[in-house]
Amino acid sequence: MRESLHAEWTKLRTLASTTRLLIAAAALTVAVGAAVDAATRCPSGGCNDDPAKVSLAGIYLGQVVVAVMAVLVVSGEYSTGMIRVTLAAAPRRITVLAAKAIVLTGLILVAGAISVAGSLLAGRLILPDHGISPAHGYPAISLGDAPMLRAAFGSVLYLALIALLSLGAAAAVREAAAAIGVVLGLLYLIPIIAFTVGAPTLSRHLQQIAPMTAGLAVQATTGPSSEPIGPWAGLGVLAAWAAGALLLGGLLLRSRDA
Amino acid sequence: MTTATNTTTDSRPPADPPIAPGRDRFAYLLRAEWTKFRTVRGWIVAVFVSMVLTVLLGLFISSHSHIAPCTTGPNGGGCSYILPNGPGGEAVTDTYYFVHRALTAEGTITVRMTSLSEASENGQNPQGGPAQKQPASVPWSKAGLIITAGSDQGAAYAAVMVTGSHGARMQWNYTGDAPGLAGDVSAASPRWLRLTRAGDLVTGYDSADGANWTEIGAVTLPGLASSVQAGLFVTSPGSTTPTNQGATSASGTSSGATDATADFDHVDLTGGAPGGSWTGTSVGGGSESPYPTGSAVGYRQNADGSFAVTGSGDIAPDVTDGVGVSVLFTGLFIALIAMVVIGALFMTAEYRRGLIRATLAASPRRGWVLAAKAVVLGGVTFAAELAALAATVLIGVPLLRSSGNPVYPVTVLTEARAIVGAAALTAVFAVFALGVGSILRHGAGAVTAALTAVVLPYLLTAGIAVLPTGAAQWLMRVTPAAGFSIDQVVPAYPQVAAAYTPANGFFPLAPWAGFAVACGYAVLALGLAAYLIRRRDA
Amino acid sequence: MDTTIDVAGLRKRFGRTLALDGMTFAVPPGRITGFIGPNGAGKSTTMRVVLGLDAADAGHALIGGRPYTGLRLPLTHVGALLDAAALQPSRTARNHLLWLAHSQGLGARRVDEVIALAGLQTAARRKAGGYSLGMRQRLGIAAALLGDPPVLMFDEPFNGMDPEGIVWMRGFLAALAAEGRAVLVSSHLMSELQGNADHVVIVGRGKVIADTSVADLLASVSGHSIRIRTSARDRAAAVLARAGATVAISGSDALTVSGIPSERVIALLAEGSVPVAEVTAHRASLEEAYLELTKDAVEFQSGGASGSARPAAVS
Numbered sequence A: 001m002r003e004s005l006h007a008e009w010t011k012l013r014t015l016a017s018t019t020r021l022l023i024a025a026a027a028l029t030v031a032v033g034a035a036v037d038a039a040t041r042c043p044s045g046g047c048n049d050d051p052a053k054v055s056l057a058g059i060y061l062g063q064v065v066v067a068v069m070a071v072l073v074v075s076g077e078y079s080t081g082m083i084r085v086t087l088a089a090a091p092r093r094i095t096v097l098a099a100k101a102i103v104l105t106g107l108i109l110v111a112g113a114i115s116v117a118g119s120l121l122a123g124r125l126i127l128p129d130h131g132i133s134p135a136h137g138y139p140a141i142s143l144g145d146a147p148m149l150r151a152a153f154g155s156v157l158y159l160a161l162i163a164l165l166s167l168g169a170a171a172a173v174r175e176a177a178a179a180i181g182v183v184l185g186l187l188y189l190i191p192i193i194a195f196t197v198g199a200p201t202l203s204r205h206l207q208q209i210a211p212m213t214a215g216l217a218v219q220a221t222t223g224p225s226s227e228p229i230g231p232w233a234g235l236g237v238l239a240a241w242a243a244g245a246l247l248l249g250g251l252l253l254r255s256r257d258a
Numbered sequence B: 001m002t003t004a005t006n007t008t009t010d011s012r013p014p015a016d017p018p019i020a021p022g023r024d025r026f027a028y029l030l031r032a033e034w035t036k037f038r039t040v041r042g043w044i045v046a047v048f049v050s051m052v053l054t055v056l057l058g059l060f061i062s063s064h065s066h067i068a069p070c071t072t073g074p075n076g077g078g079c080s081y082i083l084p085n086g087p088g089g090e091a092v093t094d095t096y097y098f099v100h101r102a103l104t105a106e107g108t109i110t111v112r113m114t115s116l117s118e119a120s121e122n123g124q125n126p127q128g129g130p131a132q133k134q135p136a137s138v139p140w141s142k143a144g145l146i147i148t149a150g151s152d153q154g155a156a157y158a159a160v161m162v163t164g165s166h167g168a169r170m171q172w173n174y175t176g177d178a179p180g181l182a183g184d185v186s187a188a189s190p191r192w193l194r195l196t197r198a199g200d201l202v203t204g205y206d207s208a209d210g211a212n213w214t215e216i217g218a219v220t221l222p223g224l225a226s227s228v229q230a231g232l233f234v235t236s237p238g239s240t241t242p243t244n245q246g247a248t249s250a251s252g253t254s255s256g257a258t259d260a261t262a263d264f265d266h267v268d269l270t271g272g273a274p275g276g277s278w279t280g281t282s283v284g285g286g287s288e289s290p291y292p293t294g295s296a297v298g299y300r301q302n303a304d305g306s307f308a309v310t311g312s313g314d315i316a317p318d319v320t321d322g323v324g325v326s327v328l329f330t331g332l333f334i335a336l337i338a339m340v341v342i343g344a345l346f347m348t349a350e351y352r353r354g355l356i357r358a359t360l361a362a363s364p365r366r367g368w369v370l371a372a373k374a375v376v377l378g379g380v381t382f383a384a385e386l387a388a389l390a391a392t393v394l395i396g397v398p399l400l401r402s403s404g405n406p407v408y409p410v411t412v413l414t415e416a417r418a419i420v421g422a423a424a425l426t427a428v429f430a431v432f433a434l435g436v437g438s439i440l441r442h443g444a445g446a447v448t449a450a451l452t453a454v455v456l457p458y459l460l461t462a463g464i465a466v467l468p469t470g471a472a473q474w475l476m477r478v479t480p481a482a483g484f485s486i487d488q489v490v491p492a493y494p495q496v497a498a499a500y501t502p503a504n505g506f507f508p509l510a511p512w513a514g515f516a517v518a519c520g521y522a523v524l525a526l527g528l529a530a531y532l533i534r535r536r537d538a
Numbered sequence C: 001m002d003t004t005i006d007v008a009g010l011r012k013r014f015g016r017t018l019a020l021d022g023m024t025f026a027v028p029p030g031r032i033t034g035f036i037g038p039n040g041a042g043k044s045t046t047m048r049v050v051l052g053l054d055a056a057d058a059g060h061a062l063i064g065g066r067p068y069t070g071l072r073l074p075l076t077h078v079g080a081l082l083d084a085a086a087l088q089p090s091r092t093a094r095n096h097l098l099w100l101a102h103s104q105g106l107g108a109r110r111v112d113e114v115i116a117l118a119g120l121q122t123a124a125r126r127k128a129g130g131y132s133l134g135m136r137q138r139l140g141i142a143a144a145l146l147g148d149p150p151v152l153m154f155d156e157p158f159n160g161m162d163p164e165g166i167v168w169m170r171g172f173l174a175a176l177a178a179e180g181r182a183v184l185v186s187s188h189l190m191s192e193l194q195g196n197a198d199h200v201v202i203v204g205r206g207k208v209i210a211d212t213s214v215a216d217l218l219a220s221v222s223g224h225s226i227r228i229r230t231s232a233r234d235r236a237a238a239v240l241a242r243a244g245a246t247v248a249i250s251g252s253d254a255l256t257v258s259g260i261p262s263e264r265v266i267a268l269l270a271e272g273s274v275p276v277a278e279v280t281a282h283r284a285s286l287e288e289a290y291l292e293l294t295k296d297a298v299e300f301q302s303g304g305a306s307g308s309a310r311p312a313a314v315s
Helices: A002-013 A016-039 A051-055 A059-080 A082-089 A093-130 A146-173 A176-196 A200-209 A211-219 A231-255 B002-011 B022-038 B041-064 B325-352 B355-362 B366-402 B412-440 B443-462 B469-478 B480-487 B511-535 C043-050 C093-102 C108-117 C133-145 C163-178 C214-222 C233-242 C262-271 C286-303 C309-314
Strands: B092-094 B096-120 B142-148 B157-163 B168-172 B176-179 B191-198 B201-207 B214-220 B228-235 B258-272 B279-283 B298-301 B307-311 B315-317 C005-014 C017-027 C031-036 C058-063 C078-081 C151-155 C182-187 C199-204 C207-213 C224-229 C246-251 C254-258 C278-283
Touching (some): A002 C093, A051 A211, A059 A211, A082 A093, A093 A146, A176 B041, A176 B443, A200 A231, B041 B366, B096 B298, B142 B191, B157 B201, B191 B228, B325 B366, B355 B366, B412 B511, B443 B469, B469 B480, C017 C182, C043 C058, C093 C108, C133 C163, C199 C214, C199 C286, C207 C286, C233 C254
Antiparallel strands (some): B092 B315, C005 C017, C224 C278, C246 C254
């Protein structure tokens, strides 16, 4: 295991795209978050805006970059055939997948922490000028605030879990474009069905099982009651999706010819 | 291009078989690309699977939706509300309180209005009278005069009225709307209203003092019977909080139902049928409708001849209580994802193993290769999704109706535009992905960019309330997602307050304008791709 | 441990194609074993099964008596080059070797050693995506040598190499075998291994046709024949035929003789005072031997006959 971890770390570290994608994920998250902050208007207070959700809105775009990076960790090896070199060097395939998962999670946690911290800082600076201010009953964004700390911590975990879900999907599907299609389909499609189907109970259930809507419930700081699912339970749903994807990917990786 | 072809032609020895003109060469290219497409078994399987899933998801939605506007139907949970149709064929609400008398072919009715107030239906006292009246805050509460062709739901009419916050107006046949005097009504600032009938022609006037009258509009109601009902009406559609989260509520008005009360005096009717007297009728409404109008509505005629009328409901196009046929197109997102993946791979797969060199060696005119790919991909996508959508609509609409969902009546042309447009839009997005794939030469990157540009704005506007409404609507104008407006079958009306969100089938751009934006992106991507494929080494 | 690669009864089916049909052979240390057969004969599949990449439907492949997947640091037991293009093009050659070294608990020093061994010092810090096929083969060989393994497998290592590279590769393989390693080299061209392999395993349609030393192969397949030009054709034919040789008339003044050694042919002709203009010994090449064997395999396959005695007769 130690050797596999070391190898996977070297592999990721020596790929130029790793750094580029991590920077892109963080930059997109912060930039989009700041743009949404700046577009928010709450001149007289009483808006439904949740400062955490608004300032962390960039995660909707950042997660896509994270998913791409995670998919490429596996699919990049299949498209070049290097997976055979990897598996010849480490015949215990589950160990290889686990090593990839651990290294990837570590990198995403770091990038995610930077993204979330940057987004919240931008929100703290920008939002008060747009009506999300103490004058309207919103406390300044601060990690000393328990719900805000939960939203921040949860968002970082959310990104890591999206990465793991994508990694598992890529191990199962192998082809990069198809894998990212599956991941984005999973993220986007279930909420769209939920919002289209004209049945409130079914819609709520769909939002409860959708990896994105359930997972991001952790960002709610003003009214968790309006969320389809509780913050940690929602993250748990996403974790279940990620675990399921990794399990499926692992089983297929082990049973298939490389 | 043509010159190059001719040069080649001339330089060939005459013994060669006749040279195909450029058109035919493009046909060869098309054939080659089609062969490439259909011989990748995974793609063909994906096309068929996505077609089946598109149909299945459409049917799932049609059988699981309960968009019934009422909750007290015979089957307990739902009810089978039939949307009334207006004279123009559109779905309408026709619910109001009507204090009326018969009117002959020639006549005039005049009234002065001194107040318009509202009470929330939740705040009623047990005796049935409105508890706390407040000045009208529902923008489209309406009170005034109406001449109606009959008592059927959806009957033709013409009316002048004072609204909650849109001033005096003349409205007719549900969709017609013309502004009169601005400003709210009060005892200090009363409004005089007048409707004059001359045969089929009804003219509306308003006045601030009862002396100087201004014509707001004149409208012909063809075939208006010689004796019709005319009189005072009051209605209030309830408060809708503009939110982009209420996508799934059946009726945007059910939660904040209100009753409006208006005070009328100086009621004057000329040309009335002899021996007529004022009668109060609650038009429409009831437990099997979007407006469960109860005992709160009614009227009181005072000794001085003035009236206080209380009503609830709306006389307007109905944009909230039905379901558009495009709700069945949701499954198309599956096809969209599949075709975007295939579209991106159609190009990027050639780069991975160097097949592109064989392709470009076989047809050195690189721009045409791209065009051939676009035609094949777009054609396959369009044909496949059109078939899938046709099947979905054929089975889905009866299924929707049978599970109690009122389906908006739309013209054949509109329905055809929505169905063909949705299939074409999927093809446009697939071609967009092809272009992006050709630019990026990276399959996963192309799929991500295309899907995110197409689906994410829709999702953030339709369901996930994180963007400010203005920003979300802006995204639906400037991103490729603008194309989804081709699915809109019911227009948005400025005189009806509702949640006009993509999830409810409303888009900020007109159908063809949105479609044009999406096409623009595809053309832009293809153009850039054509430029790059010619400049870059293969 | 006599044998270092031990393949026994491997069967593998891909859909309707039977890729391996009872593949059985062993590779001993200290010599180069050629693994030869036409395209699609099952050479690469066998190597993938040996490396645990593909699972065989039946049979087993062992490295020093143990299955590959049971080896803890497998690259220290077997080094392999399967597909030289199997690397991510944006990574430098040195970094590619570095992660591979790390997967075996090795360090950067060993990486620089194998880079020197493969002669890649000047190019090691360039992106591998820009390498020519020949350079990628060198990089693949460097990767195979990382763990200093006693067993080496190379799949078509001569592919894409220039003549200079082929000479280098031959010397390199010989040196590896001389160090006592077991070296298995696959090729679809017998000529690439002529004068290099000591032993050949010839395969066709998923099974072994011949498992023999190169010398035996040459002797057994067609032996050798002798061409004689003489003005007294018929007399010469009579003399030789009396001595038990097989004589064929191949021209107005030419005979082809086989079945007796060339020394005896010359002695017989001298005894009989037959005038001889020219005597040429014609040796069968390894390539001819191989072609004849695989042709038989193809005939045997396409004929659909059920006999199986013929391939075994050679070994």
